[in-house]
Amino acid sequence: MTCLSETDFQALFDGTLEESERARVLSHLDACRSCRVAYEQYAACRRAADSSGSSAASSNDTAAAEGPREKGSSGAGSSGNERAFPSLSAPQVRASKRFPKIEGYRITGVLGQGGMGIVYQAVQTKLDRAVALKVLPAMIGAANPAAVSRFRREATAAARLHHSHIIPIYDFGECRDAYYYAMELIPGQPLNKLVQHLSRHDPSNATANDLAELLAGMEAEVSPEEAGADPSSVSLDRGSSGATMSGRGRIYFRQVARWMADVADALHYAHGQGIIHRDVKPANLILSVDGRMMVADFGLAKIAEDQSVTITGSLLGTLRYISPEQAMAKRVRVDHRTDIYSLGVTMYELLCFRPAYPGDDDKEILGRIIAHDPPSPRKINPAVPHELDTICMKCMEKAPEARYPTARAMGEDLERFLNDLPIVARPPGAWTRTVKFVRRRKMAVTAVTASVLIAAAALYSFHQRRARRVAEVRRAYESGMWYLNDKHLDWERAEAEFLRGLSYDPDDLDNLLGLTWKHLRYHNLVSGVDEEEARRALQEAERFARRALAVAPDDPRPLGYLGVALRRQKRFDEAIEVLTRALKLHPDDATAYHSWSNLGAVYAESGDLKTAEHYLREGAKRAGTEIQAPERAMAWRNLAVLELFLKEPKSWEHIETARRCWGSDPLTWTVRARIQMEIPEYRAPSEALADALSADRMAGFRNPYAKRVLATAYLANGRWEEAANQAREALNLKDLPTPNHLIQAVADARRGNPESARKHLVRAEDDWPAQLRMPGAFVATAEAGNLWIESADQLLDLRKEAESALKTKETSPSP
Incomplete structure (x- = not known):
């Protein structure tokens, strides 16, 4: 079987093949992996050159790359002659002889060209990954030292930045023919x-x-399958x-x-x-x-x-x-x-x-x-x-x-x-x-200044006191919100500013809601540290939420805040009644999914999982996937958490939807790791460990749930020492003691340290939550709206594993 040539690739991409010849080429691509990957890379290069913007190249580069398309091409994927093949790691299209030679890279095409350099699509050979390679030819650098300075400054500035919304720099260097740096290849389109x-x-x-149709028409220029992205995340x-x-x-x-x-x-x-x-x-x-x-x-x-x-x-x-x-x-x-x-x-x-x-x-x-x-x-x-x-x-x-x-x-x-x-x-x-x-009309204004000033003075005198009061109320609210900003956080001054606004207008809704929010946030801080202070914070949040509700009975925001305050006080029936009222006020509002999801979390905490599943499912459905936002991801994640506890395989589908809504949420990756350890159909311990490591990193290594799941993932992969270390870190972060002592007991028993294992078993028993003694029991919590379910069965299984490991070590013959 003779493999395809670059001429075949070009004719297929441009749509110039006869029907019979096209069928032959497509049939060969289906059967030949090497040609399939080669054509994928060829199409990606052509597409990137046509769209002039599907890389990390700067606007100067991409603008210069724009120009008339080759005959027969109407944009990537628009001719109907391309086939979508899976993205595979394979040899790239053979680089043209005119491309520069840069050690460690194989250049496969041109993405853009500007006044101070060229951006190529390339493969970093050591890691076999696609990159955008920005190159400043040595001859330009010799003629224009300022261009070299700017090129180095661009690489230096970007390389210092590590952020999920800044294109990362992988490498920077110089060779005989050029200066260059490599960055992530971003398939997509610039906002212009x-x-x-x-x-x-x-x-x-x-x-x-x-909007989905509009974005789909835009994204057709860069096929998600060829870009290696999940197609559902595009539109x-x-x-x-x-x-x-x-x-x-x-x-x-x-x-x-x-x-x-x-x-x-x-x-x-x-x-x-x-x-x-x-x-x-x-x-x-x-x-x-x-x-x-x-x-x-x-x-x-x-x-x-x-x-x-x-x-x-x-x-x-x-x-x-x-x-x-x-x-x-x-x-x-x-x-x-x-x-x-x-x-x-x-x-x-x-x-x-x-x-x-x-x-x-x-x-x-x-x-x-x-x-x-x-x-x-x-x-x-x-x-x-x-x-x-x-x-x-x-x-x-x-x-x-x-x-x-x-x-x-x-x-x-x-x-x-x-x-x-x-x-x-x-x-x-x-x-x-x-x-x-x-300032814009000085001459015209001068002609009527006298009469305007007289009228303005009279009007100002009449409204002065009222305007001053309104301004002070607004200023107090803005100042209070400023002090609630994490960068300037000052609880006392924030509260003082909101109260100052209420001294001018006791019924100002913004300042009432600001005080409610302040007390709810403060409760997050002191809960588990100072229970008396935490109780007082919830009481104050409830008081100001009720005052706000009296001012605006048809506004769902006071009801939402009040429902949260009641839920945190374990007054579930009252919370359900309040949140149901909020839902009835605006049942079809674009943000109604908040109320559905909140109600689901309350029912879960109250122990009614059947009703909780109904509300969580409806909340996720209404949240949709059309807008990427953390609060929408939370709706899908909370549904997946409940389904995980119920051992439903659908939990995988829904946690994947949460990931597409907001890929930077550590709890989403934490739950994804648990599913790959706890749902038999998706069991994959090594992938679970990778997800748990990502979750721990995204959480800044400070989330106790992420630490505990990472410890469990190490345990599932037989890495006993790392499991014990992560369990200790989870305990330092005030996580539930029992599961972490059980993890350490299993790890110590497996490592041949029975004495330490027994000590951890005793401590686990001492700290065992009373609600989780019986098989099938559970405790659901929803701090800050994030649903988490502790399972008695999980704890009992861990204890059983630790006791079994101890028994095995005790009965094994000495070496």
């Missing part, structure tokens, strides 16, 4: 391509199905209706908020490492096929200790996205708030599908950036939610001090929007709008 695509199909009022869940009256039109904007929150988190991390990006724009934000939003291209990054790139009158960055302080090119240091401005401009385009400052004249655009405010997103697109309009315009304030102080503060406001909480930012008041109006 996404904006262009969506501008032709306004998704503002799209249902989940509509929204088409089975979800998403068309409720309250949820309709918000699906797209909630997705935008999630993307921007992820980027803000990545930028805050970079700022914390002393790195300012300075070139944030849609082309440098890659939406991967697995749903991650990745920050790319640190070519203009400013590193704190690197004084060689301090701004001294030069313009850096892409013109349309630079901040006013960059546009003025003053001899001043531009700080991290320039990235917040540029991210706001990027968010503006996603909300409006047009630039904040359109036009082709550079001088005109610079003038507008410096002196004019763009129309608010809601004036361009009335479907934009008020909260996102406010957040976007706060980011784009001319004065850096008027913007969010940090990228984290911006991200936290976006998270509040996603969780249906009041945001901290507020639209500019009447005085601020007046000042901006005067």
Whole structure:
């Protein structure tokens, strides 16, 4: 059987084969693994070159790579002549002789080309992994030393950053012909391509199905099967209706908020490492096929200790996205708030599908950036939610001090929007709008100043006291929320600020909810440490939640907070009644899944697993998969936890859905590891250990559940010493003592240390929870909404294993 040639690959990809010849080629690909993998790599290279953006390359690189497609090609997967084959680790397409020779890499294609280098698709031969290889030819470096400096600075800046939303650098080096660095190959599309695509199909009022179709049309240019991603993670869940009256039109904007929150988190991390990006724009934000939003291209990054790139009158960055302080090119240091401005401009385009400052004249655009405010997103697109309009315009304030102080503060406001909480930012008041109006129209304003001032003075005198009270109430709430931020956490000052707001207006809903949230969070801190303080915190949370409910009886938020406070006090019947009321208020709201899942958790804690399963299943169904967010992943994970206890194989399907909704959740990986140890159909001890290690790392090595499951996974793999060590660490983190002593007893018995094993068995018996003495018994908890079920059967099985191991050692003949 003769293998296929590159000419065959090209004809198949371009759709120029006759039907009979096409059938022959496809039949050969089905039968020949080598040709199948070679064609997969060939198609990936062609697709990447056509789409110009499916890698970690910078916008300068990808923009230069754009151009007319070859005859017969209409984009990846659009001709109907490609077949989807599984991604396999195999030899790449033979590299062209014109590609540079770089030791340790085999170059398979070109992804992009720019003024200061080329980005290739390559294989790192030692690890046999696909990478994007950015190369600066030596001849360019010799002619332009500044290009070498920028190239090194980009690699140095990115290599210092290790974040789930920043494209990682694997390697950096120099050879005779070039400077180079390797980074993760990110199959996907830059946001500028996404904006262009969506501008032709306004998704503002799209249902989940509509948005899924739009993204599917975009993602067709990069096949998820060829990218090695789970196809279901690429687009929204088409089975979800998403068309409720309250949820309709918000699906797209909630997705935008999630993307921007992820980027803000990545930028805050970079700022914390002393790195300012300075070139944030849609082309440098890659939406991967697995749903991650990745920050790319640190070519203009400013590193704190690197004084060689301090701004001294030069313009850096892409013109349309630079901040006013960059546009003025003053001899001043531009700080991290320039990235917040540029991210706001990027968010503006996603909300409006047009630039904040359109036009082709550079001088005109610079003038507008410096002196004019763009129309608010809601004036361009009335479907934009008020909260996102406010957040976007706060980011784009001319004065850096008027913007969010940090990228984290911006991200936290976006998270509040996603969780249906009041945001901290507020639209500019009447005085601020007046000042901006005067600046724009000085001559017209001067003509009517006298009469306006007289009228304004009279009006101001009339409303002064009321306006001052409203402002103080708002200021108190924003200050209280600031002190609840993890970075500035101060419980007493937060409470004092909320109470100050209530002193001006005892019925202000925001300050009442702020106090409720403060006490619930404080309970998380002191629970298990100071029970009296924990009890008082719950009582206060309940008191303020009831006051908020009296002010807004038709608002589901006070009911939700009250239900949580009652559940934590084990007043399950009252919690069920309150949460049921919240559900009835807005049964079809886009966030109603919260109430369904919360009710499921309450029923589980009360011991009614049958009813709990009904509510958890309905909550997961309503959460859907169309929006990637941790709270939606929690709905699916809680269902999987209950099914795991019931030994239902469906738990695997649902924990996989949770992982696709939010792949960075340590508890999801913890439960996934347990399923691979406890469900016979999916038993895989080595894979369980890998997942448990990932969960422990994601949790910062501080989660007791993750530690205990990691200890169990080591036990399942016969690694006794590591199992004992992790069980000890779980105990140090205040985990349930009995299972960890039993794990150590098994490990010590297996290692031939019966005396220590017996001691741990005794301690396990001493600490054994009374509720878990009988077979089949269980205890369910749902701290912070995360369902966890302790099983008596698991403890009894561990004890049996420890006793059996001891008996085996005692009866074994001495060596």
